[in-house]
Amino acid sequence: VNEVKWSEAEKQLARRVFGAALAAELAEAIADFKTRAAAVVEPDDMWAIEAHLHDKRLEFDRKYDYRYSQLISVFGHLLREGRIQVDQLAGLSEEKLQAIRLIASF
């Protein structure tokens, strides 16, 4: 295992970028939820939202994993999805940026 070291400055940057992406995706999820909820007519529509929320919550837990051992992968996936931009990551070591871009390119 090649352990990646995060400097204090990198940690601060990572925390900020991670937090902004998470907040934005949560805001989207809430807006989507409200649209779905307002469109409910039948009981089954409502139970479908329960299942949807359940899946969403697990997805958030998996996707937004702020462990330094996971963060390169997390940022790679967020970059691929367009949820973060490369220039937001300026300040991370070149080694980290290469790894993040590589994961984003898969």
Next chain:
Amino acid sequence: VNEVKWSEAEKQLARRVFGAALAAELAEAIADFKTRAAAVVEPDDMWAIEAHLHDKRLEFDRKYDYRYSQLISVFGHLLREGRIQVDQLAGLSEEKLQAIRLIASF
């Protein structure tokens, strides 16, 4: 076990009363859900609704159990909650009505 027999006429009446109570409580649950959903501000409000829907669904499954072996108890509870009225049950045998009223009185 004293097995209660249900005549065809009783089954039809039971099905009608049961269905109406279920539909009314589901409509209430949907209205309540929409009010809660519209009031969501924070992610935690949304996840709380997931948990609430989960509990509600289990509650409906438990409460609206249309097995003839359970129906006396089901009607007793619905009567106690005011979700059905005694006169809706007119047509059931006196034995069943007594049992339903007894359960409702607990």
